[in-house]
Amino acid sequence: MSLDVDIRHGQGDFTLHAAFRSEGRLTALFGPSGSGKTTLVNAIGGLIRPSEGRIEVNGRVLVDTRRGIFVPKHRRRIGYVFQEGRLFPHLSVRQNLLFGRWFTPRDQRKASFDAVVDLLGIGHLLTRRPATLSGGEKQRVAIGRALLADPQLLLMDEPLASLDEARKAEIYPYLERLRDEGGVPIVLVSHSVAEIARLATSIVVLSEGRVRASGPAAEILMHGNLLPQPDRGEAGALVETRVAGHDEVYDLTYLEAKGGILTVPRLPLPMGAHLRLRLRARDIILSLHAPEGLSALNALPAIVVAIDEPDGAGVDVALDCAGDALVARLTRKSVETLGLAPGLPVHAIIKSIAFDQEALARMPPADEL
Amino acid sequence: MIDWLSPEEWTAVGLSLKVALTAMAASVLPGIAVALILERGRFWGRQVLDVLVHLPLVLPPVVVGYFLLLGFGRRGPIGALLDEQFGIVFSFRWTGAALACAIMGFPLLVRAIRLSIEAVDRKLEDAAGTLGAHPVFVFFAVTLPLILPGILAGMVLSFAKAMGEFGATITFVSNIPGETQTLPSAIYTFTQVPGGEAGALRLTLVSIAVSVAALLASEWMARRVRRRLAA
Numbered sequence: 313m314s315l316d317v318d319i320r321h322g323q324g325d326f327t328l329h330a331a332f333r334s335e336g337r338l339t340a341l342f343g344p345s346g347s348g349k350t351t352l353v354n355a356i357g358g359l360i361r362p363s364e365g366r367i368e369v370n371g372r373v374l375v376d377t378r379r380g381i382f383v384p385k386h387r388r389r390i391g392y393v394f395q396e397g398r399l400f401p402h403l404s405v406r407q408n409l410l411f412g413r414w415f416t417p418r419d420q421r422k423a424s425f426d427a428v429v430d431l432l433g434i435g436h437l438l439t440r441r442p443a444t445l446s447g448g449e450k451q452r453v454a455i456g457r458a459l460l461a462d463p464q465l466l467l468m469d470e471p472l473a474s475l476d477e478a479r480k481a482e483i484y485p486y487l488e489r490l491r492d493e494g495g496v497p498i499v500l501v502s503h504s505v506a507e508i509a510r511l512a513t514s515i516v517v518l519s520e521g522r523v524r525a526s527g528p529a530a531e532i533l534m535h536g537n538l539l540p541q542p543d544r545g546e547a548g549a550l551v552e553t554r555v556a557g558h559d560e561v562y563d564l565t566y567l568e569a570k571g572g573i574l575t576v577p578r579l580p581l582p583m584g585a586h587l588r589l590r591l592r593a594r595d596i597i598l599s600l601h602a603p604e605g606l607s608a609l610n611a612l613p614a615i616v617v618a619i620d621e622p623d624g625a626g627v628d629v630a631l632d633c634a635g636d637a638l639v640a641r642l643t644r645k646s647v648e649t650l651g652l653a654p655g656l657p658v659h660a661i662i663k664s665i666a667f668d669q670e671a672l673a674r675m676p677p678a679d680e681l
Numbered sequence: 682m683i684d685w686l687s688p689e690e691w692t693a694v695g696l697s698l699k700v701a702l703t704a705m706a707a708s709v710l711p712g713i714a715v716a717l718i719l720e721r722g723r724f725w726g727r728q729v730l731d732v733l734v735h736l737p738l739v740l741p742p743v744v745v746g747y748f749l750l751l752g753f754g755r756r757g758p759i760g761a762l763l764d765e766q767f768g769i770v771f772s773f774r775w776t777g778a779a780l781a782c783a784i785m786g787f788p789l790l791v792r793a794i795r796l797s798i799e800a801v802d803r804k805l806e807d808a809a810g811t812l813g814a815h816p817v818f819v820f821f822a823v824t825l826p827l828i829l830p831g832i833l834a835g836m837v838l839s840f841a842k843a844m845g846e847f848g849a850t851i852t853f854v855s856n857i858p859g860e861t862q863t864l865p866s867a868i869y870t871f872t873q874v875p876g877g878e879a880g881a882l883r884l885t886l887v888s889i890a891v892s893v894a895a896l897l898a899s900e901w902m903a904r905r906v907r908r909r910l911a912a
Binding site for chain 1: 802804805807808809810811812813814815816818822823826827909
């Protein structure tokens with residue numbers, strides 16, 4: 313899949329001028345509110361007509377103002393999951409789900425009703441009316457409804473924003489399964505670093521209507537200075553791990569990363585399960601010697617790769633941990649005192665609590681337990 | 682039960698029901714169309730149309746009836762044309778009464794439908810569009826079911842107005858027993874003759890009964906629709 317966007321759109325005082333290209337399975341449009349994320353997805357979905365520019369999905373031109381092309385939304389085959397669900401109140405859940413079927417030619421129907429219902433766990437809701445559903449159930453039905461129209465691309469505008477933490481935790485696994493098994497590329501609008509760290513494969517960072525950065529998720533999240541100011545502290549590395557064992561005595565779980573074993577509080581995951589961790593830069597400290605007499609359980613040997621541009625008193629130090637990229641946020645003073653420079657071997661000390669709570673909250677889908 | 686009203690009175694009741702139902706049925710589709718145009722349309726002359734539609738609400742009914750007489754009478758420009766081309770005659774016929782009633786009730790019908798169109802969440806229509814639905818299908822599958830309560834309310838108002846219409850009807854098509862003498866005209870006639878009080882009272886009771894029944898029926902339908910949307 314490929315998504316090519318280069319548009320300019322004015323809305324009152326605000327101008328969006330965004331250009332990016334993405335090929336990820338789940339592209340996150342990330343930025344604070346008012347940065348133009350929703351305007352951008354609305355332009356891709358055909359809900360607004362950009363004043364100028366071009367949008368191309370999988371080689372199909374949807375908008376090209378110079379050539380006078382504007383494909384109306386009902387011919388784009390782009391699914392859209394809205395923040396508020398927008399289920400049809402006069403139709404049952406089943407009728408809502410099947411709404412898009414009317415307009416998909418028979419030979420292009422790929423999504424199977426049963427498979428989608430199963431993927432989203434909404435089989436028991438089919439005869440209900442939207443008014444009787446909880447917020448989380450509504451969003452799952454809205455996702456199913458969009459999927460069953462067999463879209464080429466699925467847009468999601470902060471689908472979890474109106475839900476509380478418990479409901480979010482209920483939906484994350486479905487979004488992960490959708491990303492990994494759904495077969496439809498997704499563009500997700502979000503303003504939560506935790507959310508995109510968990511879900512995104514690529515990230516486009518928006519700020520005041522401009523694209524500040526775009527690229528693979530792991531790379532973007534490593535660089536605090538690419539993120540909007542209030543989120544800089546959330547920057548960190550994404551590390552893929554595998555459950556290597558459990559310690560019954562101390563209630564711990566061992567996770568295997570490339571650079572070594574990490575110890576975390578006991579997780580309800582089976583042996584061998586994969587888990588993506590986010591190690592925040594501000595939660596990693598560096599030591600020149602193997603640490604002794606420290607309460608932190610996790611220390612991995614690493615090599616300094618690069619030292620970023622300083623940002624006030626702080627500076628990001630990129631590390632290579634036997635193939636896993638990590639980043640630590642130190643003060644400029646410490647960098648100087650320790651004499652850090654590319655190539656220097658160090659020990660990265662990760663406080664146990666630095667593991668992403670939301671990633672830890674992940675419950676695998678029932679059939680994997 | 683049948684004896685309760687004289688044959689002439691039954692005729693007036695039946696005629697009134699026929700006129701009111703015809704007026705209501707004939708104005709529903711134009712009412713929906715005009716409400717849509719007024720609520721969603723953006724064109725020059727929208728304000729003019731708005732005023733025209735609402736005129737019967739504020740003009741004396743006699744004036745509306747007189748306009749109809751000028752326009753749709755046998756010699757009127759529209760009346761003559763319809764007569765020659767299609768053989769349709771309004772003047773001094775029950776169809777003329779229905780036309781007068783439809784026009785007098787039209788602003789009420791349009792207002793009720795407009796209010797319900799205004800209340801429709803347009804985001805739902807956008808959502809239907811992203812699912813591949815053509816705007817025409819969106820209207821029939823999403824918008825129309827959502828404004829159904831407003832349409833029903835408008836229909837009841839239009840029917841009730843038609844049952845009670847007097848001034849425009851009597852001016853346009855007069856007061857011919859069996860052809861254009863509707864309930865209000867019949868009541869009026871009774872009050873003009875000595876000893877007609879009993880007849881006037883009987884027809885008044887009929888008139889009240891029909892109006893209350895229409896209101897109850899519309900409440901019942903509206904509640905069913907609401908329950909469908911909410912539960």
